Amino acid sequence: MTHAGLHRCMLAAAGIALATLAPGAAAQDPPAKRTALRVCQDPNNLPFSNVKGEGIENKIAEVFGKSLGLPVVYYSFPQRLAFIRNTLRFKLPGQDYPCDIVIGVPAGYDQVSVTKPYYRSTYALVFAKGKGLDKVTSGEDFLKLDPAQLAKLRIGIYDRSPASAWLGKHNLVEQGVPYQVMNADPAQYPGEIIEKDLAAGKIDVAIVWGPIAGYYAQRVKTPALAVVPLKSEPGVQFDYQIAMGVRYGEREWKQQVEGLIESNRPQIEAILKEYGVPLVDASYAAPKQ
Numbered sequence: 001m002t003h004a005g006l007h008r009c010m011l012a013a014a015g016i017a018l019a020t021l022a023p024g025a026a027a028q029d030p031p032a033k034r035t036a037l038r039v040c041q042d043p044n045n046l047p048f049s050n051v052k053g054e055g056i057e058n059k060i061a062e063v064f065g066k067s068l069g070l071p072v073v074y075y076s077f078p079q080r081l082a083f084i085r086n087t088l089r090f091k092l093p094g095q096d097y098p099c100d101i102v103i104g105v106p107a108g109y110d111q112v113s114v115t116k117p118y119y120r121s122t123y124a125l126v127f128a129k130g131k132g133l134d135k136v137t138s139g140e141d142f143l144k145l146d147p148a149q150l151a152k153l154r155i156g157i158y159d160r161s162p163a164s165a166w167l168g169k170h171n172l173v174e175q176g177v178p179y180q181v182m183n184a185d186p187a188q189y190p191g192e193i194i195e196k197d198l199a200a201g202k203i204d205v206a207i208v209w210g211p212i213a214g215y216y217a218q219r220v221k222t223p224a225l226a227v228v229p230l231k232s233e234p235g236v237q238f239d240y241q242i243a244m245g246v247r248y249g250e251r252e253w254k255q256q257v258e259g260l261i262e263s264n265r266p267q268i269e270a271i272l273k274e275y276g277v278p279l280v281d282a283s284y285a286a287p288k289q
Contacts, residue, residue, distance in 0.1 A: 034068070034070060034100075035070070036070050036071045036072065036073045037061060037064055037065045037068055037070045037071070037072045037073070037100075037101070038073050038074075038075060038097075038098065038099040038100045038101070039057070039061045039072060039073070039074050039075070039099055039100075039101055039102075039103060040074075040075055040077070040083075040084075040087035040088050040098075040099035040100075040101065040102045041055075041057065041058070041074050041075070041076055041099075041103070042076065042077070042078055042079035042083070043076035043077075043078065044078070044186065044187070044189055045079055045189065045190065046189060046190075046191065046215065047191070047211050047212065047214075047215035047216075047275050047276075047277075048103075048104055048211070049074075049103070051074075051076060053074075056104075056211065056271055056272065056275050056277070057103035057104055059271045060103055060264075060268055060271060061074075061103055063264050063267045063268070063271075064257075064260050064264065067260055067263065067264060068260070074099070075087055075098035075099035078186065084102070084111045084112060084245075087099055087102070088100070088101075088102055088112060088245065088246075088247055089247065097247070100246065100247070100250075100253065101244060101245070101246055101257060102244060102245040102246075103244055104242050104243075104244070105242070105243055105244065105245040106240050106241070106242060106243070107240070107241040107242065107243045109243075109245065111245075112245030112246060112247070112248070113245065113246050113247060113248045113249075113250065113251075113254050114243045114244070114245055115243045115244045115245070115246070115254060115257050115258050115261060116243060116258050116261065117241035117242060117243045118242065118243060118244070118261045118265070118268055119241070119242050119268070119269075119272055119277065119279055120239060120240065120241045120242070120279065120280055120281065120282070120284070121209070121210035121211055121229075121239070121240065121242065121277055121278055121279060121280060122210050122229050122230055122231070122232070122238045122239035122240070122278060122280050122284050123161075123162055123163060123207055123208065123209055123210060123213075123229075123230050123238040123239075124207070124208065124209075124210050124213035124214070124227050124228055124229045124230055124278055125139070125142060125205055125206075125207055125213075125226075125227070125228040125230060126194055126198060126205065126206045126207075126208065126213045126216075126217055126225055126226070126227055126228075127198070127204060127205045127206075127225065127226055127228075128198070128201075128204075128223040128224070128225055128226075129223065129224045129225065129226050130223070130224075131204070131223075132149065133145075133204075133205070133226070134226070136226075136228060137228060138228065138230075138231070139166075139228070139230045139231060139233075141228075142228070143170055150172065150175065151174075151175065152204075153175050153204045153205055154175065154177050154202070154203045154204045154205070155167065155172065155175045155176050155177060155203065155204065155205045155206075155207060156176075156177045156179060156193045156197060156198065156203035156205065156206040156207070157176050157177070157178060157179065157206075157207050157208075158178070158179050158180075158181050158193070158208065159178045159179065159180055159181060160181070161181075161207075162236050162237060162238050163207035163208070164176065164178070165235070165236050166207070166230075166233075166236045166238075169233075169235055169236060177203050179193055190208070190209075190212050191212055191215065191216035191219075193206050193208060194206050194208065194212070194213070194216035194217065194220065194225070195216050195219060195220055198220075198225070199220045199222075199223070199225075207230070210227075210229060210277060210278040210280075211272075211275065211276075211277045211278075213227050213276075213278065214227055214275065214276030214277050214278050215275050215276050215277070217276060218275075218276045227276070227278060229278040229280055229284065230284075231283075231284045231286075232284060232285050232286035233286050233287075234286055234287065235286075236286070237285075237286060238284070239280055239284040239285055244257055244261070
């Protein structure tokens, strides 16, 4: 897992800061017949997952469980440090693995065997409507604001993130209000930057990973919030494809999961839209140099 856990690190590095040591693709014994869909999850990481089953990944797991005719059970561990090692790859002598699938990993993530992607999203600007930013419909519009207006904005970002790189590239570092991804408080959750500080006016703009932007913008009723997806640009990648992860060596299980993704794609897309996830296409990728 990345240094701050999968989705928490996607706030900071979009989940792509890979660990230095990747597991080998060693062959494993044939799996026993499944009696449940066992899912690795973070217990407090909405909009993705929580112990109440309220997240995007919980809803997708329910769809998969129904397709398989199996109950869904969860093994929870905070997605901070060594999530994969303590969930998907955790096994005590004489015991089975506690879970068999991670519902959300970045495409290309090397700590797991990654399936085909099932959605692409991007970082987004989030701001209150009716406070001078209503004409902003893109990153370019934001950067074209009057310099005097830009200079007054307080822009909340997670440290070591694409957002911080973007501010640096466009000489807006002084306007940045940094938030820490690595937080030892188990009650901390990624949407606080929006649900608490942006809603209260402590910051004027937040730049966060798209699913977090869309979900918490829906939850905040006053003030009404706008979500503006950002396109990647040379030197700053905002858009990422998200896949699922299984253990290396479990090829048949991976193929089965990919079949579940394909056969349930309409339901998955409906869940993503229900949660306000900004879904983008390849046009949001940075132009090739």
